[in-house]
Amino acid sequence: MVEPAKYYENSGPGKIRCLLCPHFCTIKKDDYGKCRVRKNEKDVLVTDVYGQAKGLSFDPIEKKPLYHFFPGTQILSLGTPGCNMQCFFCQNWNMSQSGIDKSGNKQVLPAEILTISKSEPKNLGIAFTYSEPTIFYEYMYDTAILFKENGLKTCMISNGFINEKPLLDLIPLIDAFNIDLKAFTNSFYKKYTKSSLKPVLNSLEIIRTKKRHLELSFLVIPGLNDNMDSFKEMLCWISDKSGKETVLHISRYFPKYKSNIPATSNQKLEELFDIAKEKLDYVYIGNYSGEKGQNTICSNCNSIQISRNYYNTMVYLSVDGKCSKCGYKIMNMM
Ligand code: SF4
Structure with a gap:
């Protein structure tokens, strides 16, 4: 359509x-x-992608990843082909770099998406994800309006490479964001993603200023963005601009698309996790088989408040997002 x-x-x-x-x-x-x-x-x-769902399925909210936004719930997830970055290491290149190839797309309009979402009574809402939602902006916008009118939650999982005006117009319709911070140097963004860093940082500041729920994802590519000085600089920026309670997901990379760099080692992920924990309260490791960085631990009393085993989640928090042991506020659950 x-x-x-x-x-x-x-x-x-x-x-x-x-x-x-x-x-x-x-x-x-x-x-x-x-x-x-x-x-x-x-x-x-x-x-070209209005109504062209390449992916439409119910996922655990943790898979987005969003760990501090209604943990343990399911969310209908939607994506279309296309992306405005061209990362040579893209982990989802079949969808993001396929251009206008409509084979395998499901034609589904916003009203039908709402109907599908209601077929699962415990569904939280909708996540715009899988590829880059910015490039299906109009489809996302119209769908988000319907979901908000029906009292459901909306999430955008994005690279953050969007101009200020469209982002500001969209923000009232989106409850939670997960934004990729792919590196902390413009040279990385320019060389490996064919974009630039500054607009992404600008988007993060806008989302924070508008008080939307925000989590960040950092995909660790060995030798390309795991320089310790640059990583520490990024952590300082996050902590200064967004606060130490900002959730950071450190994620394991696998060789995909045009990259044959070997997958990130558990050791490197754990090393970065330990450094990140010195600056931020809530750091997690994704796509990895170890035990570090899986559970949500109260930053005040150190008790486990959410335990995770892959996508099996046990939530011990109070209904208003406070630690069940000491009452410290960990997340908003409204
Ligand atoms: S400026 Fe417009 S057409 Fe160009 S990549 Fe961005 S969204 Fe696509």
Whole structure:
């Protein structure tokens, strides 16, 4: 389904300029932007992925990952093909880098998604995820409105590479974000993702200022972004700008897409975990078989408040997100 897109301007004869993300693609007639799903059709910007679900399934909220947002619940998760980054190590490249190939897509409009979500009585809401939700902005926006009108929760799992205006317009409709912080140097972003760091940091500041729930993910790629000085600089920035209670997920990388760098070792993940714990209260390790960084431990009294075994979760917190032992506030549960 081809739908008119938001956020663009005419930019000379036969050209339009997309204003959705910091690439600001200038797109000629019948051509696509860098995300390969937004197109200049007769000088109108259209989105090729409205209603094109490549992934639509109920997942544990922990899988997003969101560990401090309604732990132990299920959430309907939606994604379409396309991404506005081109990470050579992409862990989900089949979906993100497939462009306009619609094979295997399920055609499903926002109202149908809401109906599907209600088929699971314990479903929390919707997570826009799997690929990059920014590039299916209009589909996400319309779906989020319906979910909010029906009293359900909405989450965006994103690379954070979005312009300020579209993000500010979206924020009232999104309850929780998980944003990838792929490294803390612009050179990494430029070389390995074909984007830049500053707009991502700007998005994080906006989300925090608007007081939305925010968790961060850091995928550790051996030799590329695991430099200790840079990692420590990133931790200081997170702690200063977002607070030491900001949740950080340190995630294991596997060789995928164009990368044949070996997978991250458990030792490296644990080393980074120990360093991160010096700056932040809640640090977790994802996609790993060890025991560190799985449970939520009260930062005040050190008691286990959520235990996790893969996606099996036992929650001991009080209903308002306080430690069941000492009463310390760990998360919002509203
Ligand atoms: S959303 Fe797509 S078309 Fe628009 S600026 Fe970003 S990459 Fe280019």
